[in-house]
Amino acid sequence: MNCAEIRKLLHAYADGELDLVRNLEVEQHLKSCAKCAAEKNSIQSLRDALRQNDLAYRAPNALRKEIQKMVRTAREDARPTINPWFWKLLTAGATAFAALVIFLRPAGISGHDQLLNDAVASHVRSLQANHLTDVLSSDQHTVKPWFDGKIDFAPDAKDFAAQNFPLVGGRLDYLDGRTVAALVYKRNKHFINVFVWPEKNAGAGETKNLRGYSIINCDANGMHYCLVSDLNATELNELARLLAP
Amino acid sequence: MPHLDAAYNLARWLAGNDHDAADIVQDASVRAFRFIGNCRGENARAWLLMIVRNTAFTWLKKNRPQAIVSIDDDELAEIEDTNSATNSFRGADKNVLRAALEELPLEFREALVLRELEGFSYKEIAEVADVPVGTVMSRLARARRQLQNHFAQKGNL
Numbered sequence: 396m397n398c399a400e401i402r403k404l405l406h407a408y409a410d411g412e413l414d415l416v417r418n419l420e421v422e423q424h425l426k427s428c429a430k431c432a433a434e435k436n437s438i439q440s441l442r443d444a445l446r447q448n449d450l451a452y453r454a455p456n457a458l459r460k461e462i463q464k465m466v467r468t469a470r471e472d473a474r475p476t477i478n479p480w481f482w483k484l485l486t487a488g489a490t491a492f493a494a495l496v497i498f499l500r501p502a503g504i505s506g507h508d509q510l511l512n513d514a515v516a517s518h519v520r521s522l523q524a525n526h527l528t529d530v531l532s533s534d535q536h537t538v539k540p541w542f543d544g545k546i547d548f549a550p551d552a553k554d555f556a557a558q559n560f561p562l563v564g565g566r567l568d569y570l571d572g573r574t575v576a577a578l579v580y581k582r583n584k585h586f587i588n589v590f591v592w593p594e595k596n597a598g599a600g601e602t603k604n605l606r607g608y609s610i611i612n613c614d615a616n617g618m619h620y621c622l623v624s625d626l627n628a629t630e631l632n633e634l635a636r637l638l639a640p
Numbered sequence: 641m642p643h644l645d646a647a648y649n650l651a652r653w654l655a656g657n658d659h660d661a662a663d664i665v666q667d668a669s670v671r672a673f674r675f676i677g678n679c680r681g682e683n684a685r686a687w688l689l690m691i692v693r694n695t696a697f698t699w700l701k702k703n704r705p706q707a708i709v710s711i712d713d714d715e716l717a718e719i720e721d722t723n724s725a726t727n728s729f730r731g732a733d734k735n736v737l738r739a740a741l742e743e744l745p746l747e748f749r750e751a752l753v754l755r756e757l758e759g760f761s762y763k764e765i766a767e768v769a770d771v772p773v774g775t776v777m778s779r780l781a782r783a784r785r786q787l788q789n790h791f792a793q794k795g796n797l
Contacts, residue, residue, distance in 0.1 A: 406781040410755065412762050437727055441784055444729035445756040448737055454648035458662045462644065462669050584759035607683065607763075625683070627761050 396420055401431050409438045411630040418629055510571050510621075515608045517568050518588045518623040521577070527586065528564030528579050538565045542576055550576040550591040550618065553637075560587070560634050570621075580634060587624040587634060594619040602628050615639035643685045646758050647692045653753045654696040654746060660703075668695040686764045693750065693768050700746075711745050711779075727791050740790050748783035751776055 396404075401424050407413050408421045425432045521527050530541040538552035545567055554562040560580045568577040568590060575592040599614040609628040613620050613635050620638050624631055647668065652661035668691045675691070700707050729737075741749055747769065754760040754768060765776045 403781075406784065407762070407777050410762065410780070412777070437729075437788060438784060440727070440729040441787060442756060444732040444737060445741075445752070448732065448734045450734065450738055450741070451645070451649045451753075451757040452652040452661070454644045454665070455658070455662065458648065458665060459644060461666060465666070465669065466673060625761075627763075 396424060398428060398431055402434065405431065405435055405438060409435060409442060412627055413629060415629060415632065511603060511605055511610055513570055514590055514610060514621050514623050515605050517570060517590070518608065521588055522586060529566040531564040535562065538562065541565060546574055546576055548593045550578065552578055555580065555634065555637050558633070558637055560637065582626055582630055585624055585626040587622060587626060587631065589638065590621040591618055593617055602632065604628065611635045613639040643688050646685060647688055649757060650689055650692050650750070650753060651696055653749055654700070656742065664696045664699050665692060668692040671695065683764065683767070686767045690768045690770070707746065709745055711747050727788060729791070740787055744783055744786055748779050748786065751779040752783045755780055
């Protein structure tokens with residue numbers, strides 16, 4: 396690729412939005428082209444300045460209260476008229492039932508796909524129920540011993556804050572019929588659940604996208620890692636490479 | 641209400657002042673609450689911000705039509721290399737940055753705010769602004785290019 400083509404990709408590169416192949420092509424070019432590398436540094440420096448200067452506005456308290464009040468009244472108004480909600484629930488129930496029937500068809504879903512589905516469901520649940528972590532710490536000497544006695548293996552709970560993946564904490568989860576360790580990392584505002592259990596070759600090296608979530612499976616040191624996040628696959632892969640070099 | 645700060649942040653950057661931003665968010669919340677059944681639950685944050693965005697643009701069209709300048713989204717027309725001096729934004733002054741952002745065309749400002757201040761992916765920005773991902777990429781590139789030129793000309797941060 397020449398400089399003009401690289402320039403078109405530089406922003407997506409800086410944003411971590413390129414696919415792996417083009418990412419590598421840009422990286423390669425930057426090693427040998429000082430002009431493009433300088434441009435990349437300028438973009439990066441601008442990104443850092445925008446992100447680190449606390450430029451975001453926060454909702455004023457008065458507005459927050461106003462909206463809470465509005466939602467409350469709207470809920471109360473909706474209460475006497477049960478009918479539309481009843482129908483909505485009924486249709487939702489029918490849809491759920493239909494989905495269940497399709498889901499449970501004998502030839503439907505393989506064990507592995509089931510595992511990926513469960514992993515995504517666990518990830519989503521961990522964010523919804525505000526139950527992301529049981530032990531909240533970026534210190535691996537706090538997180539690692541916390542798992543002691545709770546599971547029959549010791550997951551490596553390394554902090555990758557230096558690589559922009561700070562460790563937030565850990566918790567226990569249940570996946571594929573067994574208790575697994577879930578390590579929680581963060582990239583900017585995205586949370587990443589890393590499910591860890593001792594096993595090999597459960598689809599290692601595979602990258603998938605399920606309902607908008609990226610999933611990466613990898614193996615290292617006799618452990619299997621399943622990474623799930625709404626982060627893009629390229630950035631998620633950076634973490635995978637840190638966990639399983 | 642979850643994501644209220646994100647909703648307010650976007651509205652504030654589009655409207656340019658606190659009072660109008662609060663009005664827009666309130667209006668958007670009413671709509672969000674009414675259409676909550678349409679949210680497929682995949683990405684509630686992007687869904688809500690899409691409503692805030694649409695509310696803000698409708699409001700601007702009505703009250704400040706001069707703020708809406710249609711931009712040319714031709715992907716090929718852009719990112720010409722203006723050979724700007726390599727600039728570092730390290731130690732950039734917050735107020736200067738804020739003012740420079742405010743000068744950007746609405747669509748560019750919106751893309752940059754969602755990307756850098758809210759950490760949205762290209763896909764999420766595309767969803768909020770209802771444009772293809774390629775357009776998001778080009779808007780971000782042109783927004784950053786304008787900021788780079790802005791600071792290269794002023795020569796100070």
